[in-house]
Amino acid sequence: MNPFFNIDERIEKASDKALELCKEQFSHIDEITEYNQNKVQKAFIDNRISETNFVSSTGYGYGDLGRDTLDKVWAQVFCAEDALVRHNFTCGTHTLAVALFGVLRPGDNMLCVTGTPYDTIHNVIGIKGSEMGSLKDFGVNYSEVALKNDKPDLEAISNAVSDDTTMVYIQRSRGYELRPSLKVEEIGEIVKTVKAKNPNVIVMVDNCYGEFVQKQEPCEVGADLIAGSLIKNAGGGIARTGGYIAGRHDLVEKCAYRLTTPGLGKEVGATLGMNRELYMGLFYAPHTVGEALKSAVYISALYESFGYDVTPKYNEERADIVQSLGLENEESLVAFCQGVQSGSVIDSYLLPEPWDMPGYDSKVVMAAGAFTLGSSIELSADAPIREPFYAWIQGGLNFHSAKTCALLAAQQMLNKGLLKNGI
Ligand SMILES: *Cc1c(COP(=O)(O)O)cnc(C)c1O
Numbered sequence: 001m002n003p004f005f006n007i008d009e010r011i012e013k014a015s016d017k018a019l020e021l022c023k024e025q026f027s028h029i030d031e032i033t034e035y036n037q038n039k040v041q042k043a044f045i046d047n048r049i050s051e052t053n054f055v056s057s058t059g060y061g062y063g064d065l066g067r068d069t070l071d072k073v074w075a076q077v078f079c080a081e082d083a084l085v086r087h088n089f090t091c092g093t094h095t096l097a098v099a100l101f102g103v104l105r106p107g108d109n110m111l112c113v114t115g116t117p118y119d120t121i122h123n124v125i126g127i128k129g130s131e132m133g134s135l136k137d138f139g140v141n142y143s144e145v146a147l148k149n150d151k152p153d154l155e156a157i158s159n160a161v162s163d164d165t166t167m168v169y170i171q172r173s174r175g176y177e178l179r180p181s182l183k184v185e186e187i188g189e190i191v192k193t194v195k196a197k198n199p200n201v202i203v204m205v206d207n208c209y210g211e212f213v214q215k216q217e218p219c220e221v222g223a224d225l226i227a228g229s230l231i232k233n234a235g236g237g238i239a240r241t242g243g244y245i246a247g248r249h250d251l252v253e254k255c256a257y258r259l260t261t262p263g264l265g266k267e268v269g270a271t272l273g274m275n276r277e278l279y280m281g282l283f284y285a286p287h288t289v290g291e292a293l294k295s296a297v298y299i300s301a302l303y304e305s306f307g308y309d310v311t312p313k314y315n316e317e318r319a320d321i322v323q324s325l326g327l328e329n330e331e332s333l334v335a336f337c338q339g340v341q342s343g344s345v346i347d348s349y350l351l352p353e354p355w356d357m358p359g360y361d362s363k364v365v366m367a368a369g370a371f372t373l374g375s376s377i378e379l380s381a382d383a384p385i386r387e388p389f390y391a392w393i394q395g396g397l398n399f400h401s402a403k404t405c406a407l408l409a410a411q412q413m414l415n416k417g418l419l420k421n422g423i
Helices: 009-046 065-077 092-103 119-125 154-160 184-197 249-259 275-305 330-342 399-415
Strands: 082-086 109-112 141-144 167-171 202-206 225-229 243-247 309-311 323-326 364-367 380-384 390-394
Touching: 009 065, 009 275, 009 399, 065 082, 065 243, 065 275, 082 249, 092 119, 092 167, 092 202, 092 225, 092 243, 092 249, 154 184, 167 184, 184 202, 225 249, 243 249, 275 309, 275 323, 275 390, 275 399, 330 364, 330 380, 330 390, 330 399
Parallel strands: 109 141, 109 167, 167 202, 202 225
Antiparallel strands: 082 243, 225 243, 309 323, 323 390, 364 380, 380 390
């Protein structure tokens, strides 16, 4: 019995069984965590990180040693020639937009080969129309290749790439779709296919939610440019804002020219005391991602045992930290999110309710008790109130507290008479 939280005995029993099922995956996750932790550790040591790297700069930020060295550490960890890690990136979408605008020019052709990208990127590309300031507005052409049976369609990709293709864009994570996320090996297959058709194509990967989930990162299998958010995996739950771009030196430089200005590039940008937490975040990231993965695997096993549809399943190989649960109706989605929220160390007393969120076409309910607002490496759950009534769950700074949140969610569903499988 849990001395601090009221959890029904039947739920506790189901939890013990779920944990038993998770054992093999957990030791697999531990092995990946240790590999990635050593990778990061070695990069810190090779770059002789010391307290001087944490010194804060103001004004132009010329010669900020901590900032410049963080780029080098990052490049080593992600097996890239160069990197641009900055707190000035406001979110993942902004970081991806800087990379796209940094590299693409009027008349260029961008080809997304993993179906329609993540919602917030639509406006950046100008998919829905010619949004003010979108790539389309600047004369960059866009087309896409759909997935086939939820997998990259290598044949169709090969047919779509021509001498005129400037960039091939890949989204590693499933985002808010039910398709599986892309394994790094699959990204490698795409790169091979694309480069065989046209070796000059720039392959860019949206790496959000994917960092440190596997031993390899996309640049190791030939990706030219990757980008992601620091309030997801790569910030380790420590970074309070920011993003990163890594890849080929010439491309990263162009991105730096876009973020600041041509000529100044990476030379400017005051760090205002942020260096220490960005280093610390990177140091924590492999471990934190491991905890988030264990949380996802456990939640998958537990809720499958209650009779719900879960993707991925607990014993499936993962390529991102996202877990989805088919909770079947609105009441269950709301009860689940309220239960998760009640176990959050921040804002536990708030009661999530469905609301009309800007940019969504249905109501959304979300649980997000986090030290960093909107952080999704911290345990968060959100669910659009529409068929097929799935909740998307990601993160968990540590497994034990995430586990309790999952149990409280089941308890909340039980209290409302909603939990399945005769409980
Ligand atoms: C989160 C995410 C983004 C956008 O990041 P924001 O920080 O929400 O702007 C883009 N692509 C994928 C796959 C994501 O998961």
